[in-house]
Amino acid sequence: MDLWTYERQQWNNGCTALCGVDEAGAGPLAGPVYAAAVILPREIDLPGLNDSKKLTPKKREALFDQITAAAEAYSIAFVTAEEIDQMDILNARMLAMNRAIGGLSVPPDLCLIDGNRDHGSAVAITAPHLCLVGGDGKSASIAAASILAKVSRDRYVTDVLDREYPQYQFARHKGYGTKLHYAMLDQYGPCPAHRQTFLKKWEDKRT
Template sequence: MNPRTLFADLLPFSPHTDTFYFERQLQRQGFARVAGVDEAGRGPLAGPVVAACVILPADGDFTPYVDSKTLTRRQRERLFELLSTNGARIGVGEASPREIEQVNILQASLLAMKRAMEACGQVPPGGVPDFLLVDGRFEVPVPVGQRTLVKGESKSASIAAASIVAKVTRDRMMADAHALFPQYGFDRHQGYPTKAHREAIRNHGPCPLHRRTFRGVTEFLHHG
């Protein structure tokens, strides 16, 4: 059956309150490993784009997992730790600044999602996801059934969990990057184009973590 028709007779009752609706319906269709996939870091001028793929326990409490953008850093960290200990299967993937430059940010995001799905498949008891719920409009380039959901973090707890993992993982990476390149303030803005970050690029030129094809960086490649 075409994945897009799986919910054809149920869509009028789509999950405004039940954010495990899609997962539950897919499980009833026979999909045993339904994963949510999301990314963090499409907009920054520096650092990788990071994706996560999460399979939530079918019998667990899905209600704590909401869009990472609505949570404080402390709340995201706590939920990240909960996901790490409650039996969820988690895979993380990334695409580097050089890969982003080579294939563009959309394709790099999808590549990171593919890598996250593959990593998730290696988590015991093993087996790649057999269906993906993907945040956004674009499918991941893998031969697995998929459903894309615009604003998926608010519609699927699995996607919300993936958004939390991706965001926390990337924030930690950029905090580590701050130790290497403290002049840019990566620990404060995580590479996003804030006024302070743009000023730092203007004053110091780009570093190896900057995305050289992005406006706000490319103009300063020959700084100094």
């Protein structure tokens, strides 16, 4: 599929600063949720650009460097595990995306948002936007944002959480509810990096 189809439609409608937005880390039991917003040059050639989930870690890292070097503007933001516990993950996702959009050095005319949700019970996307279901596999701008968010979160989990709490082996499971992660929780219990509201999944797993 041509990843520039949705961008062309908006450029033809008069948009100039078109921004892709996506988040990473909504599902894990631990760590922050990250979001990224990126404005790419029109139809820039980024070989292999795709939904971050469909790429190898090595390819994501390479594209991260290419995207950040070439982007007209980009911003990466996060919402902490403590904030997630305070507001719930849907509101946290919206807040992370708002923070990423707000951090752009170029105000966007329109944001293409991955997914079908643009608000929670308390937080809504405030910038002009369109939601695109499966957008990380349909839009170059959203795909780029998905890579920036995913790589940034993986780096944080590996470089910070794994070093602070090595017994949990965060670098291996990235905080997701894998068999290994549950085994570490069974052995050590939760640590401050865990989302307390998500630990019911762990408790349910034990019963």
